[in-house]
Amino acid sequence: MASHVYILKDAFHQRFKIGKANNIVARARSFRWKSIDFSSSLGLVVASEEDAYVFEKILHRTFRYARLTTDQVLATGGLSDGGSEWFDTNCWPRLLKYLEDNHDLHPHEIVSGESLALLVTQITQSSELALARANLKAEKEAHRIERLEVQLELRREQMGEVKKILLSAQPKLFRELEHHRQERQIVGVCNGRYGNSLVLAARQSSEEKRFLWRLELQDTQYHYKHGGGSVITGVRQMSLAGGAICTVSLPRLELQEDGLFADVNQLIHEAFDRELSWLRSLPTVSEEWLDLMLPVLWDDPDEKDESAIEVCILEAIRHAQSIKLPPLAYV
Numbered sequence: 001m002a003s004h005v006y007i008l009k010d011a012f013h014q015r016f017k018i019g020k021a022n023n024i025v026a027r028a029r030s031f032r033w034k035s036i037d038f039s040s041s042l043g044l045v046v047a048s049e050e051d052a053y054v055f056e057k058i059l060h061r062t063f064r065y066a067r068l069t070t071d072q073v074l075a076t077g078g079l080s081d082g083g084s085e086w087f088d089t090n091c092w093p094r095l096l097k098y099l100e101d102n103h104d105l106h107p108h109e110i111v112s113g114e115s116l117a118l119l120v121t122q123i124t125q126s127s128e129l130a131l132a133r134a135n136l137k138a139e140k141e142a143h144r145i146e147r148l149e150v151q152l153e154l155r156r157e158q159m160g161e162v163k164k165i166l167l168s169a170q171p172k173l174f175r176e177l178e179h180h181r182q183e184r185q186i187v188g189v190c191n192g193r194y195g196n197s198l199v200l201a202a203r204q205s206s207e208e209k210r211f212l213w214r215l216e217l218q219d220t221q222y223h224y225k226h227g228g229g230s231v232i233t234g235v236r237q238m239s240l241a242g243g244a245i246c247t248v249s250l251p252r253l254e255l256q257e258d259g260l261f262a263d264v265n266q267l268i269h270e271a272f273d274r275e276l277s278w279l280r281s282l283p284t285v286s287e288e289w290l291d292l293m294l295p296v297l298w299d300d301p302d303e304k305d306e307s308a309i310e311v312c313i314l315e316a317i318r319h320a321q322s323i324k325l326p327p328l329a330y331v
Contacts, residue, residue, distance in 0.1 A: 015088055044110060063091050169222075173231065174328060196252060199246070242314045
């Protein structure tokens, strides 16, 4: 495997260094690139590392009269590492003449100073480019973290406002649920494919336009910049001659800690913890049973459908009247 003998000139002092290395530029890094005048230096490529070692020793012995002492090198700011490899530049012409005259004794190929300087420049530019890219990446990451912190702070402020709104709505929802409990209008909760719904049933004539659920949707609404929602998201009711059945869309009764609105859901469960716990304890209503009546919310039922639905409503009313639910205050 080919190796090298380097002959590197000091950039600031009248001296040059003779040594061996598999990679001249990498070796030169150990005594600082800026201290070397690469364009005036030389590299000698030889057949093997052993040849490089022998050639280095021959050159050291041949030009020992011009060798500088380690103390001389240290006195001019040089390094002690390899301090004995430095030679006075007064012998530089004789060195070049020796290499030329003895090429047959010491076969080698010359790596010019221009080539070494170009290689160092390329490596330096590559390093600077890599450093610039790393700095740019670090700056982008710092800006990303800064933007994220601003967004998080804004989100915290928004969630603080949402929490206040939810806490102000909590007594209203409490009173509404307690009213239906006292009136024995609660059939139960349906945990269906469209979410959780509270099912109410009560005697009411078909002419009455009043919803069993009295709380307005806007009473549980919350808003923040670029967003908003409602704890109670919808109310649907069907009234026939015997009475009415009403479904009230509820928030998720079980907290989901992941997802896009996890922080809002967390606040809802904190603000309405007692109400949601109470709702989870209610009897379960079959989704299939509700599905029998859902079509009439969109289409006009025929007489047969009305009769069947009225029977279901009356059964729901009797069921609601028969069960005794604990007050919310006891949950």
